[in-house]
Amino acid sequence: MMLAMLIGILFAGGLAAWFCERLHPAAPARVALTALAFDAVLLFMLYPLAADNSAWIADLKWQWIPRFGIGFHLAMDGVSLLLVTLAVLLGCVAVGCARTEIRHRQGFFYFNLLFCLAGAVGVFLAMDLFLFFFCWELMLAPMYFLIGIWGHEDSIRAAIKFFIFTQVGGLLMLLAIVALALIYHADTGRYSFDYFDLLHATPDPHTAFLLMLGFFVAFSVKLPAIPFHAWLPDAHTQAPTAGSVILAGVMLKTGAYGLLRFTVPLFPDAAQQFAPVAMTLGAISVLYGAVMAYAQSDLKRLIAYTSISHMGFMLLGIFSLNLAALQGSVVTMLAHGFSAAALFMIAGALQERLHTREMGKMGGLWPLAPRLSAITLFFAIASLGLPGLGNFIGEFLVLLGTFKVNAGLTALTALVLILAPAYALLIVRKTLHGPLSEARQCADFGSRQLLALAILMLATLCLGLHPQPVLDLAQPSLLRILQAMPPET
Amino acid sequence: MDFQQLAAMPPIAIIAATVLLTMLAITVRRDFTLSCLLAGLGMAAALATAATGLRDAAVQVTPLIVMDGYGRFYMALLAATGLAALAFSHDYFKQRDGENEELPLLLLTALLGGLVLVASNHLAAFFIGLETLSISLFVLIAYSSDQDKSLEAAIKYLILSGVSSAFLLMGMAFIYARCGVLDFPGVGHYIAGRQHSDIMVLGGVMLVVAGMAFKLSLVPFHMWAADVYQGAPAPVTAFIATVSKGAVFILLLRYFLSTGSYGHSQLLNVFSTIAVLTILAGNLLALQQQNIKRILAYSSIAHLGYLTIIFIAGGNMAAEAAGFYLTAYFISTLGAFGVVAILSTAQTEAAEPAIYQGLFWRRPWLAAAFSVMLLSLAGIPPTAGFIGKFYVFVAGSDAKLWGLLLTLIIGSGLGLYYYLRIIVVMFLDAENIAPPVCRPAGKRLSHAALAILTILTVWLGIYPDYLMALLQG
Numbered sequence: 001m002m003l004a005m006l007i008g009i010l011f012a013g014g015l016a017a018w019f020c021e022r023l024h025p026a027a028p029a030r031v032a033l034t035a036l037a038f039d040a041v042l043l044f045m046l047y048p049l050a051a052d053n054s055a056w057i058a059d060l061k062w063q064w065i066p067r068f069g070i071g072f073h074l075a076m077d078g079v080s081l082l083l084v085t086l087a088v089l090l091g092c093v094a095v096g097c098a099r100t101e102i103r104h105r106q107g108f109f110y111f112n113l114l115f116c117l118a119g120a121v122g123v124f125l126a127m128d129l130f131l132f133f134f135c136w137e138l139m140l141a142p143m144y145f146l147i148g149i150w151g152h153e154d155s156i157r158a159a160i161k162f163f164i165f166t167q168v169g170g171l172l173m174l175l176a177i178v179a180l181a182l183i184y185h186a187d188t189g190r191y192s193f194d195y196f197d198l199l200h201a202t203p204d205p206h207t208a209f210l211l212m213l214g215f216f217v218a219f220s221v222k223l224p225a226i227p228f229h230a231w232l233p234d235a236h237t238q239a240p241t242a243g244s245v246i247l248a249g250v251m252l253k254t255g256a257y258g259l260l261r262f263t264v265p266l267f268p269d270a271a272q273q274f275a276p277v278a279m280t281l282g283a284i285s286v287l288y289g290a291v292m293a294y295a296q297s298d299l300k301r302l303i304a305y306t307s308i309s310h311m312g313f314m315l316l317g318i319f320s321l322n323l324a325a326l327q328g329s330v331v332t333m334l335a336h337g338f339s340a341a342a343l344f345m346i347a348g349a350l351q352e353r354l355h356t357r358e359m360g361k362m363g364g365l366w367p368l369a370p371r372l373s374a375i376t377l378f379f380a381i382a383s384l385g386l387p388g389l390g391n392f393i394g395e396f397l398v399l400l401g402t403f404k405v406n407a408g409l410t411a412l413t414a415l416v417l418i419l420a421p422a423y424a425l426l427i428v429r430k431t432l433h434g435p436l437s438e439a440r441q442c443a444d445f446g447s448r449q450l451l452a453l454a455i456l457m458l459a460t461l462c463l464g465l466h467p468q469p470v471l472d473l474a475q476p477s478l479l480r481i482l483q484a485m486p487p488e489t
Numbered sequence: 490m491d492f493q494q495l496a497a498m499p500p501i502a503i504i505a506a507t508v509l510l511t512m513l514a515i516t517v518r519r520d521f522t523l524s525c526l527l528a529g530l531g532m533a534a535a536l537a538t539a540a541t542g543l544r545d546a547a548v549q550v551t552p553l554i555v556m557d558g559y560g561r562f563y564m565a566l567l568a569a570t571g572l573a574a575l576a577f578s579h580d581y582f583k584q585r586d587g588e589n590e591e592l593p594l595l596l597l598t599a600l601l602g603g604l605v606l607v608a609s610n611h612l613a614a615f616f617i618g619l620e621t622l623s624i625s626l627f628v629l630i631a632y633s634s635d636q637d638k639s640l641e642a643a644i645k646y647l648i649l650s651g652v653s654s655a656f657l658l659m660g661m662a663f664i665y666a667r668c669g670v671l672d673f674p675g676v677g678h679y680i681a682g683r684q685h686s687d688i689m690v691l692g693g694v695m696l697v698v699a700g701m702a703f704k705l706s707l708v709p710f711h712m713w714a715a716d717v718y719q720g721a722p723a724p725v726t727a728f729i730a731t732v733s734k735g736a737v738f739i740l741l742l743r744y745f746l747s748t749g750s751y752g753h754s755q756l757l758n759v760f761s762t763i764a765v766l767t768i769l770a771g772n773l774l775a776l777q778q779q780n781i782k783r784i785l786a787y788s789s790i791a792h793l794g795y796l797t798i799i800f801i802a803g804g805n806m807a808a809e810a811a812g813f814y815l816t817a818y819f820i821s822t823l824g825a826f827g828v829v830a831i832l833s834t835a836q837t838e839a840a841e842p843a844i845y846q847g848l849f850w851r852r853p854w855l856a857a858a859f860s861v862m863l864l865s866l867a868g869i870p871p872t873a874g875f876i877g878k879f880y881v882f883v884a885g886s887d888a889k890l891w892g893l894l895l896t897l898i899i900g901s902g903l904g905l906y907y908y909l910r911i912i913v914v915m916f917l918d919a920e921n922i923a924p925p926v927c928r929p930a931g932k933r934l935s936h937a938a939l940a941i942l943t944i945l946t947v948w949l950g951i952y953p954d955y956l957m958a959l960l961q962g
Contacts, residue, residue: 067957068883105850130879137870144909149916160909167869168902175894178882 002042003060003074006084007122009038014114021107028110029099035114036091039121043085050081050473057081064131068181069192073128078473079260079330080124083253086337087124089455090249091117094242096452097345101241101352102150109150109242112142116246123254129177129262130193133170136218136258139251140166146243147235158231158238165231169221176214180266183207198266199484205269212267212274219263222255223311226285236304237357241348244300248307248340253333256314260329260481264318268485271319278319279406283413285312290419294426298357299347303340306383306423309416310336310391316413317398321485325401326478327471332394334470335382335463339391342379342456343427346372349449350431353442359427364436369444373432375453382460384424385417390463497550498608499538500564504601507531511594521589525579528593529572532600536568544962552672553614558962559808560608563739566816567607570731571600573823573938577724577830580932584835585633592632596728599625603736610747612661612671615740619657619704622733623650629728630721636838642720649713653703660696663689677748686753694750695759704737705793708766715778718786719840723833726782727826730789731819738793742800742811751803760801765896767794772903782840784907785825788866791900792818795881798897802888810880812960817865817873817949824862824942828855831935848915856915858943865946867908868901873949 013035017028049057062072076084094113102109119142122135140163148159177193184201185191192198203211221228236244264271271278289309296302310332317329349372350365351357366373382389385396403410445453463470495502511527514520539561547557575596582589602622609615627650631643665671667689668679680690699710706714718726745751771791778784796818799810832839832855839845849856865874878901885894949956 065954065957067954067961134870134875137875141864141869145916148913156913160906160913163909164902164905167905168898171898171901174879175882175886175898178879179886182883182886 001060002046003058003076003125004072006039006042006125007074007118009035009042010114010118010121013038014111014118017110017114018107025106026099028107029095032095032110032114033092036088036095036117039088040092043081043088046076046081050078059127064128067191068130069190069194069197070130071128071194072131073194074122074125074131075127076125077477078475079257079477082330082334082470082473083124083257084121086253086334087117087120087250089459090245090337090341093249093341093345093452093456094245096448097245097348098240098242099448100446101348105149109146112145113242113246116142116146117250120246120250120254124257127195128193129181129195129198132195132262133174133177136170136173136254137167139254140170143243143247143251146246147239150240150243151238152240153238154234155238158234161231162235165221165228169218169228172214173218176211179203179207179214180211195262201266203267208267209270209273212263212270215258215263215266216274216278219255219258220281220315222258223252223315224255224308225281225312225315226288226308227281229285229289229308232308233301233304236307236344237298237300241345241351244344244348245341248303248344249337252307252311253337256311256318256329256333259315259318260326264321265481265484272321272486275319275321276406279316279402279409282312282315282317282319283409285309285315286413286416287419288312290416290423293423294419297359299350299359299362299427299431300344300357302359302423302427303343303347306343306420307336307340309420310340310383313395313398313413316402316409317394320398320402320405321482322401322404323475323478323482324397325405326481327474328394328397328399328401330394330474330478331390331397331463331467331470335390335394335460338456338460338463339379339382342375342453342460343383345449345453346376346379349445359430362431363434364432365442366432368436368442371444371450372442375445375457376432377428378457379460380424380427382464384420388461388464390460390467393464393467494550497548498554498556499542500535500561500568501554501601501604501608503535503538504531504568504597504604507534508594508597508601511597515590515594519588519590521583521592522579524590524593525575528597529575531597532568532571532575535600535604536565536572539565539568543959549610553611553617554605554608555610556608559739559743562812562960563607563736563815564604566819567600567603567732567736570735570819570823571596571603571728573827573942574724574728574732576934576938577727577823577827578722580935581722581724581830581833582632586835587633587635589632592629595625595629595632599629599728600732603732606736607739607743609740610673610743612664612673612676615744616654616657616661618740619737620654622736623654623704626650626725626729626733629725630717632725633722636720638716638720639722640720642717645713646717649703653700653710655700656696656703657700660693660698660700663693663696667693673744673747680749680752686755691753691755694753694756697744698741698756698759701737701741702763705734705741706790707763707793707797708770708790711767711770711790714790715774715783715786718789719780719782723782723826723830723838726785727823727830730785730822730826734789734793735815735819738796738800738811738815742807745800745803746808757801760797761890761893764794764797764801764893767791767797768896768900772900772907775907776903778907779842780840781829781842781845781911782826782838784911785822785829788904788907789822791904792822792866794900795878795897798881798890798893799884801893802884802890804884804888806880806884806887809957809960810884813880813953813956814877816956817877817946820942820945820949821862821865821872821874824858824939824946825866827935827939827942828859828862831855831932831939842911842914845911845914846917850918855939858939859915860912861943861946863908863912865950867905871947871950873946873953875950876953 017031119139126132293305317325605618703710775787865872868878
């Protein structure tokens with residue numbers, strides 16, 4: 001019941017935000033924040049339930065479309081709890097940074113923001129493949145509007161590109177889902193789209209491999225991994241700040257989550273067979289993203305490419321199929337959520353103040369805006385993976401786990417430890433240091449933005465210094481995935 | 490045929506009686522509202538009788554017509570569609586001068602043709618229904634004859650329709666020459682009795698299919714669609730896109746299911762080629778259009794392509810999947826053209842994208858409804874179109890039509906582009922352009938119909954189970 005409320009509150013909040021715009025111009029933001037606060041309270045109530053460290057934390061199953069055995073089935077384990085928390089936290093942050101940036105059509109803006117989050121939470125909780133796909137698609141249209149209506153100069157093209165990429169990937173997954181359900185139907189004589197039923201479906205190896213590919217393509221479009229990444233730099237660059245925060249912080253994670261929850265457990269043999277290819281794609285994404293980031297002059301584009309690099313780590317970790325690497329992936333999901341969201345907030349704040357995203361036109365901001373600059377430095381080095389901050393733990397664990405499986409690839413990927421400082425320090429040098437490029441005013445962060453960023457800094461620090469609670473929370477779910485894997489040959 | 494038999498097929502009898510009644514009423518008093526009211530009552534009564542009798546046993550009425558669950562469901566669907574089209578027509582033609590009283594009458598006769606089609610069990614009834622439908626449509630398309638596009642469209646449709654009817658008759662002649670019967674079970678019996686497929690019957694079926702592919706605007710018989718959609722008045726376009734295409738498709742499916750023509754594997758190859766061509770050409774051509782009605786025309790071509798996948802799949806799932814897909818398609822198409830009709834004025838059809846610019850900020854509800862319809866046509870949840878697409882996937886996977894389903898995915902990706910482009914236009918800022926027309930006064934019926942259609946689209950997208958159970962029974 002609490003799980004349905006998590007989603008329902010966001011939906012209701014979205015509708016309420018839209019309709020109360022006429023009462024007061026600031027009302028939509030307050031309503032949105034209230035809805036997110038309610039969700040946060042629910043999450044606090046769920047955390048103690050996770051303490052027994054074994055089974056699912058919560059489970060809810062209602063009939064939905066009995067004709068095809070489709071249920072409204074939600075369940076939560078440690079991983080989904082962490083990711084829903086991330087979504088709610090970043091939702092609050094996004095509302096925080098939208099209050100200064102979004103000036104027109106506020107009601108519809110918060111409606112889309114909350115619907116997008118509701119879809120994402122639904123994705124993290126759905127245990128019925130039809131419901132999962134439903135929520136997966138539900139995220140798209142609101143995000144499309146966020147980018148298209150409130151985005152920057154070339155936003156419509158970027159938004160359409162985003163929509164078409166994800167939709168085509170998604171339909172491949174729908175095809176795979178339906179085919180899997182029909183195989184289950186052929187086995188047992190009844191229709192079911194339930195995750196726990198379909199785990200027992202027995203497609204023959206060849207079919208399983210193709211179906212696994214269907215899922216893999218959909219998720220790696222969202223992730224995005226090479227070669228499906230073309231939509232991401234455009235979408236990020238054009239999106240408004242709050243849109244970028246949600247896109248980088250929450251929506252990309254749905255891809256990684258999908259790989260972890262569906263691709264690997266549903267098709268263990270096929271996944272193992274495919275692992276070398278997936279890991280190579282991951283490694284290429286890591287290096288390619290980093291190299292491309294270094295080559296950018298547009299700040300938001302640069303951050304977008306670092307996202308590709310970090311998401312490559314997740315792909316690498318998930319297909320290494322051992323506990324350390326999987327935990328590394330989960331930690332990277334959270335850490336990247338915090339750091340990318342913060343960096344996009346900073347980029348948005350700079351654009352708002354300087355009216356440019358070109359780093360060539362920035363420079364010398366430190367004396368003008370010391371707080372902004374210090375925070376930028378913090379998240380830049382978090383993004384390069386400095387020990388003591390969250391990203392380091394994630395990347396280290398992924399590399400550790402991958403090394404056991406494929407040492408050569410790990411060595412190659414580790415080159416990113418040289419490339420990442422290069423792009424991270426590029427941000428710092430070009431925007432903060434050097435002479436002032438032209439005489440200009442640059443207001444420092446206000447208290448509201450400081451609060452939002454302080455939360456993210458604190459989260460990054462906690463994750464870096466004391467990651468054990470997160471690892472403990474995720475461990476049972478990850479172990480369950482690994483138990484189902486075929487023994488190593 | 491005696492009275493008892495007539496009473497056994499109430500929707501057809503009611504519509505036929507309403508046709509006569511409306512015609513008499515017009516001779517007594519020319520009043521547009523009155524004839525709309527009569528037509529509406531007739532359609533509502535037909536809808537009610539078809540819907541209440543849904544679970545009754547199948548009855549064979551004369552050798553021509555069979556009243557079974559399948560037929561009754563589609564009769565109800567067609568009657569409901571007719572009602573919506575009538576509501577749009579009423580508001581649309583009310584604002585135009587001229588003698589509009591025959592318009593409801595023609596909608597009724599077209600609907601009568603559609604009802605006969607979906608219930609026909611015999612090649613003769615098939616032809617009668619089709620011609621009743623088509624001849625009414627010629628006049629409907631040309632109804633606002635003061636607009637030059639309209640006459641051009643009607644003549645185009647008339648000539649091509651005539652040619653396709655000739656093909657159809659030739660095909661029927663071939664089938665009759667071999668089977669010696671015209672009723673579907675008889676033809677099925679003949680086909681079942683043969684080891685190999687008979688080349689003459691096959692040729693006949695092929696010619697019939699060619700004739701019907703024209704009505705369905707499947708590629709390469711699609712040339713007329715865009716021009717006719719553009720030239721016809723918007724409510725009539727809605728009617729053509731739904732009732733005319735739907736009824737023919739339903740008949741085709743019934744013919745194939747009840748005569749066992751799925752045995753002709755060559756035919757299925759032909760259909761697969763047609764489906765691939767239709768999906769790709771429909772979507773690719775839509776990309777190049779600016780006119781909203783033309784975009785919707787090509788989108789409807791693509792949708793018939795998706796339906797053809799269900800048709801090819803056949804099997805147990807086909808009737809149910811086609812039922813759901815058609816319902817979703819009917820509702821969304823009616824809604825989309827309904828918006829066009831509402832925005833049209835006495836002088837202009839609302840087909841230029843400029844009319845839609847900033848619509849969301851001027852008339853949010855109308856724009857929201859249009860967005861829902863377009864998203865439904867694009868197959869995005871939570872709309873009925875998504876469940877329809879899901880059915881295509883289920884039926885297609887069941888029959889292992891992987892190539893066709895991949896084409897469907899490509900087509901949907903392409904389709905998304907032009908649907909989203911229309912939606913984007915509605916969300917653009919309209920501050921720098923003056924609204925092209927002042928708000929046309931009072932189109933209450935259309936608004937009510939559109940509201941119902943929108944609610945249905947979302948309702949069927951979230952809670953499709955009721956309709957599924959209905960179709961399964």
